[in-house]
Amino acid sequence: MNDITITNGLEVVYKRPKTLTDTPFHYCPGCGHSVVHRVLMEVVEELGIQEKTIGVAPVGCSVFAYNYMNIDMQEAAHGRASAAATGIKRVLPDRFVFSYQGDGDLAAIGTAETIHTVNRGENILMVFINNAIYGMTGGQMAPTSLSGQITSTSPYGRDTQKTGYPIKITELIAQLPGAFYVTRQSVHTAGAVRKLKKAFTAAFEYQKLNKGTSFVEVVSNCPAGWKMTPKESITWMEENMFPFYPLGDIKLPPKESPSKN
Amino acid sequence: MESKAIEKEARLMKGNEALAEAAIRAKIDAYFGYPITPQSEILEYFSREMPNRGGIVLQAESEVASINMIYGAAGAGARVMTSSSGPGISLMQEGLSYIASAQLPCLVVNVSRGGPGLGTIQPSQGDYLQATKGGGHGDYHVIVLAPASVQEMADFVFDAFRLAEKYRNPAMILTDGALGQMMEKVILPEEGSLPKKTPEWATTGKPKWRERNIITSLFIQPEEMEKINLALQKKYELLKQEVRYEEFQTSDAEVVLVAFGLSARICQKVVELGREKGIRIGLTRPITLYPFPEKIINRLAKKIDFFLVVEMNAGQMLEDVKLSVNGICPVHFKGRMGGMIPSPEEVLEEVEMLLEKHSISHDMEVK
Numbered sequence A: 001m002n003d004i005t006i007t008n009g010l011e012v013v014y015k016r017p018k019t020l021t022d023t024p025f026h027y028c029p030g031c032g033h034s035v036v037h038r039v040l041m042e043v044v045e046e047l048g049i050q051e052k053t054i055g056v057a058p059v060g061c062s063v064f065a066y067n068y069m070n071i072d073m074q075e076a077a078h079g080r081a082s083a084a085a086t087g088i089k090r091v092l093p094d095r096f097v098f099s100y101q102g103d104g105d106l107a108a109i110g111t112a113e114t115i116h117t118v119n120r121g122e123n124i125l126m127v128f129i130n131n132a133i134y135g136m137t138g139g140q141m142a143p144t145s146l147s148g149q150i151t152s153t154s155p156y157g158r159d160t161q162k163t164g165y166p167i168k169i170t171e172l173i174a175q176l177p178g179a180f181y182v183t184r185q186s187v188h189t190a191g192a193v194r195k196l197k198k199a200f201t202a203a204f205e206y207q208k209l210n211k212g213t214s215f216v217e218v219v220s221n222c223p224a225g226w227k228m229t230p231k232e233s234i235t236w237m238e239e240n241m242f243p244f245y246p247l248g249d250i251k252l253p254p255k256e257s258p259s260k261n
Numbered sequence B: 001m002e003s004k005a006i007e008k009e010a011r012l013m014k015g016n017e018a019l020a021e022a023a024i025r026a027k028i029d030a031y032f033g034y035p036i037t038p039q040s041e042i043l044e045y046f047s048r049e050m051p052n053r054g055g056i057v058l059q060a061e062s063e064v065a066s067i068n069m070i071y072g073a074a075g076a077g078a079r080v081m082t083s084s085s086g087p088g089i090s091l092m093q094e095g096l097s098y099i100a101s102a103q104l105p106c107l108v109v110n111v112s113r114g115g116p117g118l119g120t121i122q123p124s125q126g127d128y129l130q131a132t133k134g135g136g137h138g139d140y141h142v143i144v145l146a147p148a149s150v151q152e153m154a155d156f157v158f159d160a161f162r163l164a165e166k167y168r169n170p171a172m173i174l175t176d177g178a179l180g181q182m183m184e185k186v187i188l189p190e191e192g193s194l195p196k197k198t199p200e201w202a203t204t205g206k207p208k209w210r211e212r213n214i215i216t217s218l219f220i221q222p223e224e225m226e227k228i229n230l231a232l233q234k235k236y237e238l239l240k241q242e243v244r245y246e247e248f249q250t251s252d253a254e255v256v257l258v259a260f261g262l263s264a265r266i267c268q269k270v271v272e273l274g275r276e277k278g279i280r281i282g283l284t285r286p287i288t289l290y291p292f293p294e295k296i297i298n299r300l301a302k303k304i305d306f307f308l309v310v311e312m313n314a315g316q317m318l319e320d321v322k323l324s325v326n327g328i329c330p331v332h333f334k335g336r337m338g339g340m341i342p343s344p345e346e347v348l349e350e351v352e353m354l355l356e357k358h359s360i361s362h363d364m365e366v367k
């Protein structure tokens, strides 16, 4: 579609990257998914790799990611995005490949694929949106739901004695030798968005090195699933999610390997 | 000269290895698989050969992972295959449904074993219905080829890819542990005889000159989903032109055996033994199990006394034969299950018993 050009002497300082289509996001107001989509696609545009990037969408709220990302994309079965991404990367090793998954997709049904993809050190970027809930199916308990968290399948609060503990899958996979770069970010403030952008940029740069998997978790919110206003959801995330899922780098590439080519 | 060249290529090989070698000659880009008896030789063969001859071999963490790697790689335009047996093929069904819906070509080999459950590693044909009726959720079909010799284990790899790529549909070679394990002489297909080009719909990275390519099986609007279904059904209708079968001594037959794969091998012997005894018996062997050769069976039904369907299961292809016959003549069944292989003698005994029954009822009708 045509870009809007403003003629009355004003300069365009912010616009839709060419790597995003002009389809309006279907996400609920305040949801982090759309921000992450945008940041990811800004990076693809800025690195000039639109022609060489292939993404894999999950089953979850971001199942339609391919409606927004203006790149070649596949939609994988629930939990299998990293397996599909493995298939793509193995036959097209010079392309940039990423998978994009929610916590149910990546850390429940797809746990085996997640661990083994990273354990093989597949040269892909795995984007992991942790909103501590199953958004798409209507707010059920996720493997990442916090202790005591109220969801539609833990209406009295998550009882860890009976339902298990919130899983820190990111720390878990950071233990694997195949993990090259592991970080946990968020998109709740402008500063956080800038940090995420840096993380995505680094992850794509690392992909050229062929040294292993980059894994970027984004701790995010789900106002609809959490039954909160967007603003309340941000506060709840800061007060409850961040203490349990602390932001920051979890595994950095060894110093001797150049971080930029 | 020419016969000498062929002589050189004739090898004594296990079915599984002939199939794997044929796949290398068919220039597959990648194989993803997980060990399971009686087909592990396929993964082992690729693991041995691919590093030197090109192509990717990856031992996945499960059959669920394998089939989804296939989805990704096939969606990226590569020629890819996987193989497994019973339990593993069951695990692949969700993925196969996605692949069929997204209309991706690939080859899945099922070297079947006796079930249900963990069952036995002995040969079986108990996966016929799973293979031919879709197997996973939704209205879809997989193209199914059933080899009956080591030679066909090799040849059908080429046929399967040809069909899969022509119709953008997953294809399956449905074979069994006996054909996978036994050794026979095989003349291997020639390398490079299967042309390959990256399809225009593949997700290879979006150049500026085209719209983005999307591989998906999600069509959330029912109107759109129905359209996709109609397109699939149209494709399956078209597929009927690819029906293949083999007939053996059916021209003057009063009794016709219907059997596929290993059972057909056994039934060929039954026909020979029966003919020695003066029984006018023949055999029809479906080679494509989907699409099923319904026409030839319907045609035969009009001129024979009865069919005897012989399978290594509880009577699965039997359903398709009955549908094709549509009540025109009786259809009987002889089956062994759980990894047991029927002997030619026991099948012939069944034929003789049925002949006797039929002649009695025939006599009664005449009187």
Ligand SMILES: Cc1ncc(C[n+]2csc(CCOP(=O)(O)OP(=O)(O)O)c2C)c(N)n1
Pocket: A059, A060, A061, A062, A078, A101, A102, A103, A104, A105, A106, A129, A131, A133, A134, A135, A136, A137, A142
């Ligand atoms: C095999 C299978 N099981 C279950 C589902 C139903 N399902 C769809 S999305 C989903 C969970 C999504 O949650 P998450 O991965 O956390 O992503 P979110 O929607 O929160 O972004 C489930 C269980 C499915 N589509 N396929």
